[in-house]
Amino acid sequence: MSQIRVHQLSKSYGSNTIVDELDLTIDEGEFVVLLGPSGCGKTTTLRCLAGLERPDGGTISFGDRVMYDAAGRADVPTHKRNVGMIFQSYALWPHMKVRDNIAYPLKVRRQREALRSGAVERAAEMVDCGALLDRYPSQLSGGQQQRVAVARGLVSEPDLVLFDEPLSNLDARLRDQVRTQIHQLHQRLRFSAVFVTHDQSEAFALGDRLAIMKDGKLEQFATPQRVFEEPSSDYVAAFIGMGNRLDLVRHADGWRTGSGAAIDLGDRSPVRGGADEVTLRLRSADLHLHRAAADAPAGSSVLPATVVTTEFGGRHHDVLVDVGDARLSLQADTREHGAWLSAGAEGAEVFVSFRSSDARVFGPDGRAVEALGSQVTISGSPVGTL
């Protein structure tokens, strides 16, 4: 098996375009995560890959085998695509024992040699379910049921394993356990996978690459590290945890917020003529709280703020502040700030600071303003030199 390619894939329901000329590649052994908010078309894309949904346009190929081609009228049925599928609802057959559930894909594909040579038992052992083979699904916990579903998804050594939000029905502790198990299995077996989720921590933990979807299209397709450090748009930044937003306007002496506070964008500043209005995004962890402006580290931007609410979170307090008409969230260290924050800090006049290197800047079209040495680009096209 080699690369899996999706080219110009489209799918509509009535007049609603759900998948919109989507291009996606999954390299051999790669774990690709489809990430995006509810309704952006993740599951529909997955179902098209599985052959459970008939696209309206485009092509899907697994190596040199064309699975679907709207123009060439190819459409290989699901049971001939050699995909493994793991669903949110586990989807185990209730009337079959664990052994028969895991064996099911081998029986459908008539893989008798695998059945004879103990593939079912090996798959069960792989997910620590070897002792459960003679139980029915109703005799298993949710976590055990999903591990059996993972064994069933992998038992036939499929060309592609599809996961549709498989952790969503599990409680937080089990979710972490099954997530780690899927990660370890992938490290060991190196199967090609597409994993649908709307949870950014799952995506960061599991993905070799993240395909972030918006309205049926790919907004960014890159490694988790790249997405975390350089989100390609304001939409991606907001979705992956840069919840703090400040709108800035260029003045003769530099950038200012709507309430007039000066902001130093450092080398993330677009050049004159590039953009005169930008959006700045910051993570809560990169915004710092001070009782006096002088306490802020040298070289950072400092903004006057008013405390709105605080919540105890253990080592930190979650704090909401207003900076002009922008509401920002930050985490304040409990050892440094706990005493006065716990004593009722609502309404307190404070300062917040951040470093320009932690901020990400987006142009009026929502695309990232990237600093490339002394050359600055907006939306990928050079607009001038600093």
Ligand SMILES: Nc1ncnc2c1ncn2[C@@H]1O[C@H](COP(=O)(O)OP(=O)(O)OP(=O)(O)O)[C@@H](O)[C@H]1O
């Ligand atoms: N069979 C169908 N008929 C009509 N509309 C559908 C059908 N299946 C899905 N849709 C619509 O297509 C849109 C995208 O659905 P899809 O399940 O692909 O989204 P998603 O990104 O996976 O979201 P979620 O995380 O909520 O599952 C939704 O608005 C949904 O209501």
